[in-house]
Amino acid sequence: MVTRQTVDDRDTGLSARELAALRENLHEQRLFRREQIDQMGSAAPSRTEGPPAGRSASQIEVRVQLAASARMVLADVEAALARMDEGGYGTCHLCHAAIGRERLAVVPQARYCGRCQQVREAGR
Numbered sequence: 001m002v003t004r005q006t007v008d009d010r011d012t013g014l015s016a017r018e019l020a021a022l023r024e025n026l027h028e029q030r031l032f033r034r035e036q037i038d039q040m041g042s043a044a045p046s047r048t049e050g051p052p053a054g055r056s057a058s059q060i061e062v063r064v065q066l067a068a069s070a071r072m073v074l075a076d077v078e079a080a081l082a083r084m085d086e087g088g089y090g091t092c093h094l095c096h097a098a099i100g101r102e103r104l105a106v107v108p109q110a111r112y113c114g115r116c117q118q119v120r121e122a123g124r
Contacts, residue, residue, distance in 0.1 A: 013098055014101065018101065022084075022105075023081070023084055026080055029109070030074060033071075033074040036066075037070050041067070076109040079109070080110075092111070094113075094116040094120075095115070098113070099112070100113065
């Protein structure tokens, strides 16, 4: 019989070295996203100025969307770092199974295992 374990006592199968490498990757991503957001914010026109010379409304819209995307990734990265600190990192938020090493290597801020991520995306 399989019993459901809590996040705190589940072994994700990650070694201390792997976890440290993932943490370092997340810290680098956090720094990059913060710099990206700062750069986009400093280049944004104020509401009274209008668009900078040579920039169309569509270019500004792209920058706004990129900044929003960067903020979302930053939030995901910070949430992953918090899960590491709390002991819940590497566990799927839906099925509570361990998220595979390969997936975490590619998407270290992943909240869901590959199967649950596919289900979520199919439901959109």
